[in-house]
Amino acid sequence: MSFSRAFATALLLAAGSAVADLPPDKMGEIGTLPETWPPHWIIAHDVSYSHIRDGKSFVLDLDADSIGQQFKGMVNSSFAANFVQATTRPELYLAETFYSRGTRGERLDVLTIYDKRTLAPLGEVILEANQRAFIIPQRNLMKLTGDESLILVYNFSPAMSVSIVDAVGRKSLGTLPTPGCAGIFPTGTRGFSALCGDGSLYTANLDKSGKVASSSRSDVFFDVQDDPLMEQPAWIDGRAYFPSYQGNVVPVDFSGDKPVIGEPWSLLDDDTAGWRPGGLVPTAEDANGRMYVTMHPEGGDGTHKDPGLEVWVFDPVKQERLARLPLQVPGLSIALTRDKEQSLLIVTTVEMKLDVYDAASGELRRTLDNFGQLTPIIVFGAR
């Protein structure tokens, strides 16, 4: 291509050229997004493991063929941020941690609120406890309560607790100790439960000011030594389906103020002995009430984070396996889009790309790569 190098030339704009000249582009134009995101948009939440100070959450359209159409925008986050999205407000929430000198100095834990329309911050809440747990990303470390009035953030210092934030008033409501109990499983209208090291559940129901209105502790309902429950259930109609290391499932109904623990059943049958659930986010659910689990063969001690070679689809009410979907590339995490008819299964592969399958047929639709990702370990379908 030909060009002229003199800066002076830049000042010599043509004043009277032919009408065919391209018109000047406007200055300062910034894109925006719709208030409600289409069902096939996702948030690829990339904590950038080896550069964890510079996490990125990418908004991507799975229906688009080219990167120019796929890539809708991004937000930054810092240090293994937790992510959650509201369904009743166009808001995203990221709990992140800053140090005054990057990796050193004073620590500051902050919940940042983003507008889905502008991907710009709307505000922030300081998490005074400064004890946010840093864990490989999963879905149960920060949650909205059922009524979406409170945001709950799991802390680990190594004492265990939960920070409570007024999501509407955007202010901190304090910290609740949960000794020996981890994770956040929303319960009823404005409560949560946590899994305890003895195999029980702790539950607290909160009032509007974030104070404990009532609390309870379940009986021990699983064996933490011989068949521990993974802390990552599929969620369907207020019920959580927890897979266990050995391939069993324990259903827990969290729709009321007090969890109701159901009878365990097995993901396996005679033909699939030795298969086990595994991965980093090994469970997901669709809008049709189906449960998805990443599974690997020849499972055993220490394989519970191994990538899945297949995704198995279950009707958890009938306790029936509906399909086995072989993965083209082994997968570490799964998620589904929110639509019923054309639901897509998104798999974070061991290559750190996103493989997109038709959830009904198991057909690979496309692979998303080169969108700037490093470790997009967890994906969220737009809600």
Add this chain to the structure above:
Amino acid sequence: MSFSRAFATALLLAAGSAVADLPPDKMGEIGTLPETWPPHWIIAHDVSYSHIRDGKSFVLDLDADSIGQQFKGMVNSSFAANFVQATTRPELYLAETFYSRGTRGERLDVLTIYDKRTLAPLGEVILEANQRAFIIPQRNLMKLTGDESLILVYNFSPAMSVSIVDAVGRKSLGTLPTPGCAGIFPTGTRGFSALCGDGSLYTANLDKSGKVASSSRSDVFFDVQDDPLMEQPAWIDGRAYFPSYQGNVVPVDFSGDKPVIGEPWSLLDDDTAGWRPGGLVPTAEDANGRMYVTMHPEGGDGTHKDPGLEVWVFDPVKQERLARLPLQVPGLSIALTRDKEQSLLIVTTVEMKLDVYDAASGELRRTLDNFGQLTPIIVFGAR
């Protein structure tokens, strides 16, 4: 492997086992490094371009065969940090930039001083101007003065200036405007020069308090339009050898208080017409007074940052080419170790690995990879 999973087991330490048991390891042991680093150690300064908040400078031993022996340690830096090392004190300096909310909020420019023995910070100096230039890494954006008493940092806002820091007293001495002139080329005992947009040099000599004791401006000595000088010279015995886009070299003697500009000569001969210097750090020098330049064929407009296919070695006093070293993989940046006899040439390749060549024979000795690097664009031999 066999193992026991019960945490309780951990408490049951054997009290009276056989003498053959491995002894317990000590708690809290931390490695240290020598005060003077061996000549074949380098600092691979990785600004982590796509994760620029989380820069890393890796200390590596080029003589070692395995990563365990190669990797000596690292320091973090933030946002395209500038790096320089002292020779008269065991200190490293990094000029970096923080924002109070990672990529947002209040900006803070800081010069951080590291101890070479512990790779821990010794102190910091706030750079009040908060205008540090963010540029693709090179050697001439932050420098120590000849007597190593002052550290000079190039600023761009887009007004051009230099921040002056007392390197021994660890305090800021203010900012000196250098309108239209960029880069820092140490001059005399405690001065510096900068290349100006009209093709001249601006020079300031400073007193101990960082104030200008004298200043001067050279005649215009090169054509900024038709054959601009690259701002990245090789440095030999107080003389800088600036390559030009067209493959000429202009020597400038910076050893006195006032630069002395020499006669241009050409890197090319009849057989190498069309070759050009190019890359991101296209020049280096060894302790034997040789100049190294990355060169590519078929050069022309816009190729001045293209990777080199060869490194050419010159005696810049005799203006003679001594060798052409073909690169196994094209290189973007070069550096040499400080020793005379066994000098090594380090090349940052287009694959973002470090290729290590014997500087005398041009033989590829080894490739350093998988040490955690993302974009190790500039390498410094240990001084």
Add this chain to the structure above:
Amino acid sequence: MKWLDDMMEQGARGLARRSSRRSFMARLAVLIAGGAASVPLLPVARGSEHEPEIALDADPGDPTSCEYWRYCAVDGFLCACCGGTQSSCPPGTQMSPVTWIGTCRNPADDQDYIISYNDCCGKSACGACNCNRNEGDMPIYRPQLSNAYNWCLGTDSAFYNCSTSRVIGVARKS
């Protein structure tokens, strides 16, 4: 990040697409094509999975391809791959009011246009479609013509997300 598979997948096509470049550059561009996310170098953006359409309209080419005519002096991530367009910024960023200037020839009308490479700022690197072309690029002592600077100046944050390439007018023929 995985240059070798990309090289194999895209090798022939990539070479063909870059045939206007010097031969060894084409080879190198292909070599590191997959490294686009991490390597801030060379003309390698390859957002489009397909061959760019050289439409016979006034502004031909594919804005997600590094070969697009406006990008003759761009250095960075193409906003058209990052949630913006060739002339607008992605959501949540801010356009830098000052920047460097290039002059690129539009193949549609064979005229040289003045292009303003305004950076979009306030988030860290987009990471998609890295593109580096240095036609007319000058050293750092001529900043208005230098793409080596981060031009996120006069914005709330200096963090660089991606680059636009705005037409600001036709250069007078000389």
Add this chain to the structure above:
Amino acid sequence: MKWLDDMMEQGARGLARRSSRRSFMARLAVLIAGGAASVPLLPVARGSEHEPEIALDADPGDPTSCEYWRYCAVDGFLCACCGGTQSSCPPGTQMSPVTWIGTCRNPADDQDYIISYNDCCGKSACGACNCNRNEGDMPIYRPQLSNAYNWCLGTDSAFYNCSTSRVIGVARKS
């Protein structure tokens, strides 16, 4: 970051080295071996260019290899590749006083040892020799046995650089 070339270079050797692992895991480990810098997963550290020497001494194996016996429940970058050793931290970091515990069998004496996986803290990820083995690893509600946590607690900074694997004693045979 360049898994395919590494796979090709190291495929056969990698498979052989990991033959003690389940077959499909060996394949996967090789698949992502080159992605060690970015993928916080799977037993893939491959610091040593050579086969680990299984010396007949009391502490056999190569501390820069993920296969080293002490690493049976490690998750992260091996300090032996980061300027430290299997039991000491790199310069400028700080060792976390609290951590998770594993029990690994030493092939030299066929005894189970209690291993304390103290993290080294205060700098961001070393990035070399990522290694993830989950033998005995428990969910996050049993933190003392969980490698999913960042254990940089009680240190000046919570940033995680690498993991040590300290012998703290012999487990009582059960």
